[in-house]
Amino acid sequence: MEVERIKFERTGGFANMRIAADLDVRDLSDEQAVTLKELLDELDFPELPAKLTSSEPIPDEFTYTITVEAEKWQHTVITGDTPEDEKMQELLGLLNGLARKQMRKQ
Amino acid sequence: MRPCFHPIECVIPEHMLESIATHGTSAQRQAALNNIRVVYQLRAERAMRASFKGLFDSAIPRAINNEKERVIYDAMRRDVLPGTVARREGDAPSSDPAVNEAYDGGGATYDLFMKEFGRNSIDNRAMRLNASVHYRTGYDNAFWDGAQMVYGDGDEDLPTDERLFNRFTIAVDIIGHELTHGVTQFEAKLVYSQQSGALNEHMSDVFGSLVKQYQLQQSASEADWIIGGGLLTENVNGIGVRSMKTPGAAYDDPVLGKDPQPAHMKDYVNTVSDNGGVHINSGIPNHAFYLAALEIGGYAWKKAGRIWYTALRDKLSENSDFQQCADLTHQTAGELFGNGSLEQQAVKNGWAGVGLTVGGDAEPKGCFEAALRFIGAT
């Protein structure tokens, strides 16, 4: 899947410290970019429902907002911390790591 | 193909689960629950609990002797709950500080609720206190999953000079906070969104802080009223994650930003993130509680805590908002200490200090001001 940018935000949690990043896919290492694109493909990201959160929020659980931008489309998905899909968990793990790295650099 | 995010609906038809829950023997119910627990873990359990209250109740683990019973698990940095048993009730201390903190903090919380408020654990029926430590890696959070407490180790996976968080068992008020989410789940059931969600957070901060004050035997004026003291590393400019005494002043840091909590209704934050700002606007009732407890004086759990606990148990409900919380705590104070008592007056003054008039309506003031603006009077 050809994508250009990924915007990522984590809110909530006991401490409610916001983590956010605006990632240009070209700035990622080749390995990271490949992993990311594979995950988005496997998830069929543009077809995911906009909300994957449960109807009953869990106290102090993180909420994630992921926006993927490509040349011709863009799609935003909101999810909680424990999505059933393992690929989504992997994607959250990867984006969390990248976001933390980007925040420390600023 | 689109992945399925609702396995209960997709794999096991709802009517089948309902049938097991209604007609199954207790062994069948347990088997169904175990089976689903293994396959779908957290979310499935929660969905089932929400749908089938009878099944949930029989699945609650309870202490055999109807007393305090703690079981601390080690999740071994994986995301599978609960993990391996690390310390049971009555066991000697572990060599792992996180295990001991979860054990001691759970005990301190149980003791406050039992000895001061006469409540026997989370469900008031001796629910076993289960907690897992070392959840995932680099997990800077703690939460109540509907059945147990879960604690991460902060950002232990980063180099020391880059870490922002210590382990989440480090502050006893965090443990009290998480357990109180359980109490709220069984009592007022405050919906975790907007003002009712901020009240849910508020109750957790109140009793979390009271557990710490109770442990240290501090009066309202001696207590620091900080939530999460010791949680932030020395790389962060901050003393904790929230302050009930001075909401908005817990931290101000180049990486983490500034504590966003308001201390007054005029600074109420309207936002969609964080379930409508539940961890943000809780600063308002938090500060009201602090003001009331300080005015009453002495140990805050003795009077202010008792008023709040009684209101949480008997008065507040799913969709209560700040105004209702003000009115109901005021009413409760009258019932416990007498109408017109100093205690009741202190509660009224506490709420007034954050811009809420007991017995009043939050709206007219805003409307009045808007009207004045409209006619150009301000």
Ligand SMILES: [Zn+2]
């Ligand atoms: Zn909370």
